[in-house]
Amino acid sequence: MIQVAQILFILSVLVILHEFGHYITARWFKVRVEKFYLFMDAGFSLFKKKIKDTEWGIGWLPLGGYVKLSGMIDESMDTEQMNQEPQPWEFRSKPAWQRLIIMLGGIIVNILLAWFIFTTMYATVGKKYISTEVLQQNGLAFGEVGQKAGFKNGDKIVSVDGEFQENFNRMIMDVLFSSEVVVNRGGQNVTLNLSDEQIKNILDKEGRNFVQARSSAIKIDSIIKNKEADKAGLKVGDSILAVNNNKVAFFDEFSTAVKQHINDSVTLKVLRGAEEKEIKVKVNNEGKLGFSVKHAVNDKFFVQQKMSFLEAVPAAIKESWSLLVYNVKSFKLILRPATGAYKQVKSPIGIARQLPDAWDWEFIWNFTALFSIGLAFMNLLPIPGLDGGHALFTTVEMITGKKLSDKAAGYVQTFGMVILLSLMALTFGKDIYQLIADKFF
Template sequence: MDTLIQIAQIIFILSVLVILHEFGHYLPAKLFKVRVEKFYLFMDPWFSLVKKKIGDTEWGIGWLPIGGYVKLSGMMDESMDKEQMNQPAQPWEFRSKPAWQRLIIMLGGITVNILLAWFIYTTMYSTYGQKYASTELYQKNGLAFGESGLNAGFKNGDKIIAVDGKAQPKFNRMVIDLLLGDKVEIERNGQKQTLTITDEQKSKILATEGKNFITPRLTQVSIDSILKDSEAGKAGLLKGDKILTIDGKKINFFDELSESLKSKKSDSIKLSVLRNGQEVVLSTKVNKEGKIGFAPKFENTDDFIITNKMSLLEAIPAAVNESYTQFVYNIKQFKLILRPKTEAYKQVKSPIGITQRLPTEWNWEFIWGFTAMFSIGLAFMNLLPIPGLDGGHAIFTIAEMITGKTLSDKAAERVQTFGMIILLSLMALTFGKDIYEIIAKNFL
């Protein structure tokens, strides 16, 4: 059931994005009297699930959920319709229109994606409010780091002041700032220091813990549950106990508790716990994994979330700023992917991989927020000057407007073929990687 909800979410999100993106091409095409032969949600190699012809346009739904398309008469696109291009140009064809009209048609999808994100953020900010994790609140006790973070030079308790000279008030963006930046200014035991994160260290972070390599340093409120047949249960630990010391060492934060237990693997230890206002001393054994078998209860991290209630007039510029910021982050992440030593390219996900990371409960606030973020990502991706993408078509059209020279049909065919080979190869790699990971996780 959980998987079905995840699949339903990704299909809904992709459907909204693809339909509106393609309408961004369709509407200016109709405005400039270009014949639209097909309008498809999802791809339809060999066959389609649904199709109906209305006027000159065949409307349909393909079976392969990796995008969609509009097929314009007289345009060399992913359909690779060479026969049509060999015929004399007709007034209703894309190739017969002035370059400026063709450019508007090409950039229509990208424009709609940006406007969609702006609209969603405006609506969310004026209804749910603008929500973000406060860096100040998240690191009030300092931060805790996973193994990859500790290997990169961080220590539990550090506070991050700035990355490449810029402070980040939103903790949910802190991880990506660290991965995109180089020099990190921290506060450690009241002293300021600067760390440099190498591409190799970033690769370790991405390959192991990802965004979880850095978390708020949480105080342990109490023991939430005792695992069955565990050493904790044998020792007499109870739900609601709070661990005060391990072998006389005071425990304030969960990372201290975890480190103390790991240092005592396969040893016996003495625990001092607070139970109903009284201190109780217990003896227990630590297993070879450095655990005794209980689940802790932490302070509520929801208290670290800031919600800014906004009026519609306040939400509009805030949404524009968020859309712009998301676009800038897409540029930075693309640069990170192009740095081979970070191996960030290994983390690129297909819709299959994205589906695995979606929540297992239907949440409209999350879905619309993710749709807005994904919409900006789709706009950025389509703006890349790769043949086969909107940006590739736009580059050649702009060159034509500047030079006055048109790319020949044969050259356009070769460029489009090259672009499609690149795109299909990238899709095969990302889909193949995600499918392999699912198989390895569940069957190998």
């Protein structure tokens, strides 16, 4: 329930402020706003109240929201008033440059919101991120798919497309977006070029976990009851020093050594308290022993860069721009079908499942800022039905002097809504299926 509450709060903030951007610019240019709705009121609304010319309400379907402007064909598909003579207070009666500003109003507010949140966060709690340089001091550990893509345990990433990324989480994304990755392997630089098929395998099978810090502490965190480790007498807190008298300094070395003895046994040298013990353990047919170790990012990997207000302002602008660039790169990856990146697109249901179980204001505001840039980018896309689609046709009108007829605009809007609703149905269907599958299968 906390995850649901968080996503509803975030969506409410974003939708209200996005639509307010359209509302306030419309009012500046004396366009009548007939409706202002949080969420969609298909069939009925949960709440509504008319104040002067505007009906304010809350819909029952949490799929965005809208403002309905007089004299405009929008999501409501209300074309009746378009058959009447244009009135001075209508959207269609305003010059193209004013209509363009109204269409971009929501996007501008989304960008300003992200900038404001980042500025506030940097000036109070500071800018926080995982340091790539510190985290990969011992090199990096890669999953099976990452190794098949050409990485090797112990590699240190030197650059991605010619640049070093100081934020480890961003570095992971950079690798997936990259044309060229340079790693330091045993003192030598090695260049890797990931194919679309390799990126697809990473996204499908391991995701962000395809690369982690190379853990130098092989300490048992939990043991599965009645599995091999439990039967052999291993205990939580044991530290593994060697496999068959071969020292293992990193978890990937331990894992590789164990997988060489599938359906056989290995002798582990473990440190329990101050005492060393040798314990013989059966290896199952998956090359595992039935225990797990913590791969949590250590606190020492985090950087907390505190800033004054004057320092936070330009840093927040830079961060907002950086996120917009990442949205462009993500979209380009989605348009490459061979990568399978389109499968990673999530509806609010999928996003909610990734939110923490506990209410964390710092996380929520940072996520809101990130989501706000994503919403701005999505609405910039020149797709009929989105703000970017309206802005595109208005820009063409400003250049050519020719305006799209109301009839053509209706067809375009209908086409755009069909596309958007189809995409929404696919993403919601995928996430609902995954939710049911995770619960019952």
